[in-house]
Amino acid sequence: MLEITTAIFLTLLGSAIYHLIPQAKVRLRMGWVAALSFFIILAHHPIAAFAAGAAGIFAWILYLLGRRNGIWKKYGPFSLIALLMVFSYEDILVATDPFSNALVQFGMSFYILRLYLALRTAAARDQRVRLEEFFVIALFFPIFPAGPICAQEAFSRSAALDRPLLNNYLLGLMRIGIGIFALYFVPTIISFLAMPIIQWSSVLFVVDWAAMDGFSAYLVMLLLFLLLYANFAGYTQIAIGLGLFFGFEIPENFRYPFLATNIQNFWQRWHLSLSKFITTQIYLPLMLSLRKPRVSIFLAFALVGMWHQVNIQYLVWGVGHGSMLVAYMTFNGSPLHKSIVSRVNAKLWMLLSWLLTISMVSFLSVFANQPGLPEALAFAQSLVSGW
Amino acid sequence: MIKMKIRALAELCHVSDKEAFLYLLLSAAGWTYFVHQYLYSTGLGIAVPKYASY
Structure with a gap:
C-alpha cells in the first residue's frame, strides 16, 4: 500500500513540474517525463532501467536507419523480437524475489512490444519520432510493468490535454x-x-x-x-x-471480460491492447501471406503464448486460445450451430456458452500461471478427479 | 444536479451513465480502503482500533 502512495506522490510532483514547462516546449516536456520515468525504474530495478533505456536508443537507431533505407524500415523492427528473446532466456534480470522478477520480465516483454509498435506506427504514417519520444514510449513508468501496449497515440497531443x-x-x-x-x-x-x-x-x-x-x-x-x-x-x-x-x-x-459469452467476444473484452496488437501486427500480416484465417489465428496465439514466457505452460495457453478461436470460427454459423440454437432455449444457450467460455479461459490462465509444469499438471489432474 | 454531474462524467469517460455511477462508487470504496489501510499501516490512525483484536 505504501508503494502506491509513493507512486501517486511522485507522479503528482512530476506532473506539476511537467505542467510548469510551457506547452510549446514539447521536447523538453517529453524529456522530463522520460528522465522521471528512468529514475523511478532505476530506484526499483537498476538493470531494468538501463536495459530499457538501451532498448529505447536501439529502437531509435533502427528508426533512423529505416528513414534512410526501406529494408531497415521493413525488417529492422524484427531485431527487437531477437532482443526480447535474449531477455526471456538470459538470467540477467533475475531479482531477489519471484514477484519482482516476474514484474520485470513482463515489463521487458511489454516495452519491447511498445517499441515494436512505435517503429511500425512511425513507418506506416511516415511521421517523425524523436529520441525522447522513444524513451517515453519505452519507459513511461505507470505502463512499464504490464502495459497497456500503446505507442505514439497515447503520448501525442490528445483530447485530455485540451x-x-x-x-x-x-x-x-x-x-x-x-x-x-x-x-x-x-x-x-x-x-x-x-x-x-x-x-x-x-x-x-x-x-x-x-x-x-x-x-x-x-x-x-x-x-x-x-x-x-x-x-x-x-x-x-x-x-x-x-x-x-x-x-x-x-x-x-478491459471491458467487462467476465460477461463474455464466447471466446471471440472474450478477446474483444480482455487485454484490448494486446488483442489489437495481435490483430494488426501478427494476424493480418500472417493472413496476407498465408490466406488462411484459421491457421493464421492459431499461429498468432501460439506466438503470443511464447511471448508471455518461453515455457510449456504458456505454449499450452497460446495453443489453447488459438484452438478455441479456430473451433469457434468453424462452429459459429454452421448447420450444427443453427440446429442447436433453434432447439435450445436462447437464455439457457447463452448461460451454457458463458459458463464454457469462462471455465476454459480460467483453466488456461491458471494452468499457464503455475510456477512449473508439475504444478500445472497437478492442477489439471485435480480438476478431473473426485467430483 | 447529481444526474447532470454523472452525465458529464460519463461523457468525459466515454461510458454510459450507469457505468459512470459505478466508477464513482468503486472509486469511493477504493479511496476509503486506501485511507483506512494507510492510517493503519503508518500508525497514524487515531480512530482505527489498531489493537482491537488483542
Missing part, C-alpha cells in the same frame, strides 16, 4: 481509486471466500492442488482467474489515472 487541468487530475484520482479497489480490496474479499477451501500461499497461484477434489479445484480456479483480472485491471486503472495527470490518454485494456 481539458482543464483540474478535470484531468480529478478523473485521474477517480481511476486510481477504482484501481486501488480492484488491486487491494478485491483480493481481500477473494481470500475471505477461498479461506474455507485453501490456505493462501505468499506467492500468487501456488496452491496445493493434490489436496483438493475436482469441485473445490474448479472453484479455486475461478477465484484465481478473478484475482488475476482484479490485479491486472486494477493496475491498468492506476496506469490510466497516473497518465491523466500528465494529460496522456492511456487506452482502456
Whole structure:
C-alpha cells in the first residue's frame, strides 16, 4: 500500500513540474517525463532501467536507419523480437524475489512490444519520432510493468490535454481509486471466500492442488482467474489515472471480460491492447501471406503464448486460445450451430456458452500461471478427479 | 444536479451513465480502503482500533 502512495506522490510532483514547462516546449516536456520515468525504474530495478533505456536508443537507431533505407524500415523492427528473446532466456534480470522478477520480465516483454509498435506506427504514417519520444514510449513508468501496449497515440497531443487541468487530475484520482479497489480490496474479499477451501500461499497461484477434489479445484480456479483480472485491471486503472495527470490518454485494456459469452467476444473484452496488437501486427500480416484465417489465428496465439514466457505452460495457453478461436470460427454459423440454437432455449444457450467460455479461459490462465509444469499438471489432474 | 454531474462524467469517460455511477462508487470504496489501510499501516490512525483484536 505504501508503494502506491509513493507512486501517486511522485507522479503528482512530476506532473506539476511537467505542467510548469510551457506547452510549446514539447521536447523538453517529453524529456522530463522520460528522465522521471528512468529514475523511478532505476530506484526499483537498476538493470531494468538501463536495459530499457538501451532498448529505447536501439529502437531509435533502427528508426533512423529505416528513414534512410526501406529494408531497415521493413525488417529492422524484427531485431527487437531477437532482443526480447535474449531477455526471456538470459538470467540477467533475475531479482531477489519471484514477484519482482516476474514484474520485470513482463515489463521487458511489454516495452519491447511498445517499441515494436512505435517503429511500425512511425513507418506506416511516415511521421517523425524523436529520441525522447522513444524513451517515453519505452519507459513511461505507470505502463512499464504490464502495459497497456500503446505507442505514439497515447503520448501525442490528445483530447485530455485540451481539458482543464483540474478535470484531468480529478478523473485521474477517480481511476486510481477504482484501481486501488480492484488491486487491494478485491483480493481481500477473494481470500475471505477461498479461506474455507485453501490456505493462501505468499506467492500468487501456488496452491496445493493434490489436496483438493475436482469441485473445490474448479472453484479455486475461478477465484484465481478473478484475482488475476482484479490485479491486472486494477493496475491498468492506476496506469490510466497516473497518465491523466500528465494529460496522456492511456487506452482502456478491459471491458467487462467476465460477461463474455464466447471466446471471440472474450478477446474483444480482455487485454484490448494486446488483442489489437495481435490483430494488426501478427494476424493480418500472417493472413496476407498465408490466406488462411484459421491457421493464421492459431499461429498468432501460439506466438503470443511464447511471448508471455518461453515455457510449456504458456505454449499450452497460446495453443489453447488459438484452438478455441479456430473451433469457434468453424462452429459459429454452421448447420450444427443453427440446429442447436433453434432447439435450445436462447437464455439457457447463452448461460451454457458463458459458463464454457469462462471455465476454459480460467483453466488456461491458471494452468499457464503455475510456477512449473508439475504444478500445472497437478492442477489439471485435480480438476478431473473426485467430483 | 447529481444526474447532470454523472452525465458529464460519463461523457468525459466515454461510458454510459450507469457505468459512470459505478466508477464513482468503486472509486469511493477504493479511496476509503486506501485511507483506512494507510492510517493503519503508518500508525497514524487515531480512530482505527489498531489493537482491537488483542
